[in-house]
Amino acid sequence: MTLSNKIVLRPRFKIEVQQSNETILKEFEQFKTTQTDFVLSRIDDHVFIKFPKKNQHFWSPQLHLEINEDGENKAIVNGLFGPNPTVWTLFMFLHFIVAGLFFGFGIWTYTNITLNNNYTIQLFLTFLMIIIWFVLYFAGRIGRSKGMQEMHQLNDFMNTILKAHRV
Secondary structure, three states, X not given: OOOOOOOOOOOEEEEEEOOOHHHHHHHHHHHHHHOOOOEEEEEXXXXXXXXXXXXXXXXXXXXXXXXXXXXXXXXXXXXXXEEOHHXXXXXXXXXXXXXXXXXXXXXXXXXXXXXXXXXXXXXXXXXXXXXXXXXXXXXXXXXXXXXXXXXXHHHHHHHHHHHHHEO
């Protein structure tokens, strides 16, 4: 398994498995009741692995697996590490707000420049949005690094279930 890119905030991977997707999904269902270190939930061909509420912190990651059939007795496991969906939605919302304000302040700055009005405040606010965007980006990077140990635990747990079926 290789991660597609070390810079991304939500690493992805793809694994080929020598077993039908239903067999693999049933194995995840079995582990759901035999262990208490992780919370597993399944919706159709999707498996979500996360930590119990008592072991979670703001930056705790979860692992989303999509297990698709790829021929006879072969499946593809697509994995995505990411933060809690609530945290991810908050960060995306903040990014969109900052982007919208950046464009708004940029237009306001341009308008004042073309009208030969003072544009110091508008230019400052435009650059402030760039700084806030960098702060949000690096906050996400810090959060990912805080959850790195937990990402390895999720990955190891997934690998114990898939180890017998790997290509």
